[in-house]
Amino acid sequence: MQVRNDFIMSEPAPFSLKEGETFFATVKEKLSNDEAIITVKGQDVHVRFQGEIPKEDKVVVRIVGIKDHVLQVQAVPKAAETNGPAAGLFPAGELEKAEQILLAQGIRLSKEEKAILRRFFEKAKGTLNEKLETVQALANKKLEVAESHLQAIHEALHGDSFGETLAQLADHLALLPSLRSSVENSLQALMGNGLQTSAEDNLQDWKENNHDFVSNGAKVFHSPAETDLMEEQEIPQKNQSAETAESQQTEWTYWNEEWMQAFPAPAKNIIVKTITEKLSQAALDFKKLQIEMNKKLENAAFLLDNGQTSARQQAKQLVEAVIRTLDRAILQGEFMLFTDMKTEKQMLQASAKLAEAKQLLTEGKQSDALKAVKEVKHLLEGLRFQPADVKVKHFVSAHPFSGEDPEAAPKQQLLPQLARILKFPLGEEVSARNTFEQFRQLGFHHEKDVFHALLSKQMAREPQNIKALLLKLSQGEFGVIAAQAEHAVANMTGQQLLSKFDAGNHMQTMFYQVPVLLHDQMETVRIYLNARNDGGKLDWQNCSLYFLLDTEKYGKIGILLQALERDLTVTIKTDSEKLTEALKALTETAKENLEEIGYNVKGITFAKMNHKHEEEKTAAETRKADERNSGKGYDWKV
Incomplete structure (x- = not known):
């Protein structure tokens, strides 16, 4: 689809535009009588013509200046083209066009690379424009011109969607009926029945050895939705008043044994032992993290309380350190595999509030920053480690003792x-951590996980994810199955290449295809992300995020989120009036959820999905957001 190509082509690649220079350009979209989006050196630029826009698509333009943040250009008459500075720059053939696109990004081709490019144009499926878009995407990411790179990117951009490819593979493996049944029945039974904590000795040992954790009111294996299936048992606490005991009671629950019947007795003991050890360590890690962050915040508050300007920079460094610690804990901390959604949201709120304190310090508002730091310190002090039963059971289902045979065929x-x-997060609210884990289970971090496993010498069991299994299928099977697996691997690799982080660029772009199950059909949600580079990370306060889903029932559905200094606007695009009415009823809830994690929602609007120009409009909207987010100067991007 064109939207994905335009979006991927929005990779920031600033180039010199000097007054008086002349370039060949293509008029991509006319915005008014004198404004247009033109393509210059493979990049899209918003310009204003002096006079009317030429009727021809291919034009020669001269840069005359910048006014009101818009590039001013002048069309060069055809009579002057042959003698102008742009003469001979526009390539005659498609291969030459591709070379010019790469050259514009500073990539000079060797003889071998030119041969690779030629073979790609000769053998790859698709139109010439699609092949040029693939080359443009590779150039924007400044990747090496290699056959594997070109094939992977072309598959991700112009091949079948990832969900469709997986569905075709599952169909050839005769897995679709079992998959639908498994998603609708087996996993729901797994998550509904839960774990039978039959190893009483192990459980009691853990309680006795972790009295502090138990007495803090941790609720293990419990969710309100399953209260009617559970029996609650109060753990008596020594030297506690009746009121304190009631407020800090711990609930231990026991489910029926259907799910556990599949396991032999030793496996049940291993499950309970592993869970209790993991929860014990997670509680210790959580407490250690609290102490570390509160100590740094206390020091920051002390420095700010003195009112000295010289202490501002030191306090800012401490605040930044706590933000890094929080963000790392949310995405990498093992305790986040177990804790409840409320705790995760509170940690996200703390991170957002500290980002506000950091900005206030940059502006010299020490008293306001001090207030924000104290609020976060109070919030973090009140956090309690609360394991969520859904997350605990999901942890069990994803590990070897869940009954899966690691030696089974791929x-x-x-x-x-x-x-x-496909059903992730299995009955729980979508959160930052479980979304990250879903991407990991798909295999978007496969190479990184293998690398870390090799460094830590823990390769006894290879990381299990969809990409790892697809690689095995592509090498161990024959015919259609192997071919489908290869297509799926190439699609994933292309997405990884197009989502490559470039520390040298001010803006970052990413592109993912996530499979979902809708009405027994495997569909694909396409995700396009533009964000500012914030010290080697994506800047969540200044970014644009676009979700695109093509459904059989409602047609295309687009959701565009644009954030500027945490002010967020949401645009929902659909042609279905029924869906619009249904979603309007959820806007207040959506607004509350977004504000809970630190955004200031300025509005949620609905618009029609303009199929003819949707792609260009989306790209233009994203581009305008990028220009506002560019910080200083004029950063002209595609």
């Missing part, structure tokens, strides 16, 4: 892996 392992990601 096609047998593929079914439970697909079922797990």
Whole structure:
């Protein structure tokens, strides 16, 4: 689809535009009588013509200046083209066009690379424009011109969607009926029945050895939705008043044994032992993290309370350190595999509030920053480690003792892996951590996980994810199955290449295709992300995020979120009036959820999905957001 190509082509690649220079350009979209989006050196630029826009698509333009943040250009008459400075720059053939696109990004081709490019144009499926868009995407990411890179990017941009490719593979493996049944029945039974904590000795040992954790009111294996299925048992606490005991009671629950019947007795003991050890360590890690962050915030508050200007920079460094610690804990901390959604949201709120304090310090508002730091310190002090039963059971289902055979054939392992990601997060609210874990289970971090496993010498069991299984299928099977697996691997690799982080660029772009199960059909949600580079990370306060889903029932649905200094606007695009009415009823809830994690929602609007120009409009909207987010100077991007 064109939207993905335009979006990927929005990779920031600033180039010199000097007054008086002349370039060949293509008029991509006319915005008014004198404003247009033109393509210059493979990049899209918003310009204003002096006089009317030429009727021809191919024009020669001269840069005359910048006014009101818009580039001013003048069309050069055809009579002057042959003698102008742009003469001979526009390539005659498609291969020459591709070379010019790469050259514009500073990539000079060797003889071998030119041969690779030629073979790609000769053998790759698709139109010439699609092939040029693939080359443009590769150039924007400044990737090496290699056959594997070109094939992977072309597959991701112009091949079948990732969900469609997986569905075709599952169909050839005769997994689709089992997959639908598994998603709708088996996993719901797994998450509904839960774990039977039959190893009483192990459980009691853990309680006795972790009295502090128990007495803090931790609720293990419990969710309000399953209260009617559970029996609650109060753990008596020594030297506590009746009121304190009631407020800090711990609930231990016991489910029926259906799910556990599949396991032999030793496996049940291993499950309970592993869970209790993991929860014990997670509680210790959580407490250690609290102490570390509160100490730094206390020091920051002390420095700010003195009112000295010289202490501002030191306090800012401490605040930044706590933000890094929080963000790392949310995405990498093992305790986040177990804690409840409320705790995760509170940690996100703390991170957002500290980002506000950091900005206030930059502006010299020490008293306001001090107030924000104290608020976060109070919030973090009140956090309690609360394991969520859904997350605990999901942890069990994703590990070897869940009953899966790690030595089973890849096609047998593929079914439970697909079922797990298609219903992720399995009855729980979507959160930052479980979304990250879904991407990991898909295999978007496969190479990184293997690398870390090798460094830590823990390769006894290879990381299990969809990409790992697809690689095995592509190498161990024959015919259609191997071919489908290869297509799926190439699609994923292309997405990874197009989402490559470039520390040298001010703006970052990413592109993902996430499979979902809708009405027994495997569909694909396409995700396009533009964000400012914030010290080697994506700046969540200044970014644009676009979700695109093509459904059989409602047609295309687009959701565009644009954030500027945490002020967020949301645009929902659909042609279905029924869906519009249904979603309007949820806007207040959506607004509350977004504000809970630190955004200031300025508005949620609905618009029609303009199929003819949707792609260009989306790209233009994203581009305008990028220009506002560019900080200083004029950063002209595609």
